[in-house]
Amino acid sequence: MSEWKKTNLLDLQDLSKEEIDLVFETAKSFKEVSAREVKKVPALRGKTVVMLFFETSTRTRTSFELAAKRLSADTINIAASSSALSKGESVLDTARNIEAMNVDMIVVRHRSSGIPGMLSENLKASVINAGDGCRSHPTQALLDIFTIKEKLGRMEGLKVGIVGDILHSRVARSNIWGLTTLGAQVTLCGPSTLMPVDIEKMGVTVNYNVDEVVREVDVLMLLRLQKERQQDNFLPSIREYAKEFGINSSRLKQAKKDMLIMHPGPTNRGVELSADVADGERSVILEQVTNGVAIRMAILYLLSGTHKSIETEQE
């Protein structure tokens, strides 16, 4: 198994195939921990992990917090509304102040692309990107790909479709990096106004016909469509989006038999997917959430630099 040298997790394009595999191997062991009666190992005992969320989040923050707690780390949550940021302090100042209290890891989410990178350059603590602007959401992509691998057993040559608002999606961008690194073929689909320019240069294809995409892929990832996109004139209406790009069971009749439906959440039922599809047997949406904790445990563990085997650390 390859050795882990990174001290920050900023973007998925920073990770090699071997490093991604190492994350997955580690996550597999930790997934087992979460299924135990006593869901705790002492791997990060004495370490402090701060969740610094400048943008609201429920599942990502909760997932990171549970991951840290199951590794016995001390955790603190700082949300934008309660932070000094609303009093005019700069992001960097806020982070420097937190670091001055001797924290080991900072999990950061910010609406502005590049903030985790800026923090990592200025802090000694490990920085984990929990989503920055439209740029990157590496742990989400890792848990998505981990789930695909778990379900379908392979990545090489797999066809993955990502449908929705690609322009504003950090989930799409991180998945593109991860999936193409592991040899999958990615097709993007969505309204032309929500397709970023030159995205093909990331090694993907674009197809505006969702039915064609549904027919050919092994995995269909749906993205949340923000209601504001209509107000900002990216779309004629949410209604038209739901009709032309929304995934429902009749559309899925043409799909491959074992095709997976994924969604990073939170879902807009009736917009990007119908309720029966969200709850249907192709859907692995809740398994993504479950795997999210394991992936984040793996990342926290690997970044902490504690390389003892997990078995010996059981309490």
Add this chain to the structure above:
Amino acid sequence: MSLLIKNAKIINAQKAEDNLKDILIEKGQIARVGASIKAGSAKIIDAEGKWVMPGFVDLHVHLREPGREDKETIESGSRAAAKGGFTSIVCMPNTKPVIDNAMVVEGVIKEARRVGLVNVYPAGAITRGQKSQEMVDMYELKKAGCIALTDDGRAVDNSQIIKMAMQYAKMVDILLMEHCQDYLLTGGGVMNEGYNSTFLGLKPDPGVSETVIVARDIELAAYLGARIHLMHISLERSVELIRKAKEDGIKVTAEATPHHFTLTDDAVKSFDPNTKVNPPLRSEKDVEAVKRGIKEGIIDCIVTDHAPHNFEDKEVGFAEAPFGIIGLETALGLVITELVDKEVISAPQMVDRMAASPANIARLANKGLIEEGKDADVVIIDPEIEWEVKAEEFVSKSRNSPFIGKKLKGCVEVTICGGRISYQRK
């Protein structure tokens, strides 16, 4: 006091003199140009081995006073201009309050005179409060001392207002300068649209936001027979539109900044907020087109768009950081390093784009030329000195430059403005 510049290699826009000459400066004017002038009581400056050029004229400078004296003042900005070889600068009206009435104009002029380092010519706003809703009192502003009007920072969004303004300004005989960027079309973008914006996940500003205003204003100028000056041109397509307009005899002039002919949007990959400007840094082919435009005179002049922001402003994320970078102290080095040394333009062409042509656009009749009877605005530069841009060496109050750490060739030895030495290199 009089000055005598000895052994001057005089470079004007028309030509570089073959023989070294002396320049006698008396009472703020160039009294004599000739061989072996006797000094008398004049202070002697030996310019042997240097280039002696008319002082540079910058049509686009943000001095931030009144309102944001923490970023720059008329005094610190004048000092930066003198250090950069500029003797005349046009300061932008997007201050607090906006320069849209005589009182603010007079305040700026009074302070600039007190400082007395360079000629500061205020540009007034085109619309009151720069809100694109109603025209300013143009006669009042002109009489108070404005030499141009602009809503710089934002285009005049309302097409009907800019049409009326161009029509009215033609009668008043005052220059209108347009910030070429359709605000709604920028879509809140913070960098050039392209693979880099896609890759970085930063909101893209499509170039068409610039070209739409360029095309609109050219059409209005053609229709009205009015003139318009197009600011900080950054795209190949804009250069082509301006080329065609000039061929058609439309009275359009244009400017470009050093950062738009030296940096591409690759620089943004660092997420350095000091690469965030309006219009944004563009692609390689746009950089080449801007250089070509400068060489061919499609772009008439080089301006800095000196836009100081203090460090705190830039210590936030790229998306939150304000637009703008400083440029007065790096312009000459960038022009020599990237244009003159690489033979894109000649030294006389450099004088044209940095002194003669902007002086002509701003109707500064006695500037931009070293000749007997002209104002004694002169810069002596050493084109061979290599230096590194260092944050701590800026005399501007701000240090928001993307060129920190870059090695440049060519620097100012002496700046003389109105017959007085306003800067001398130590």
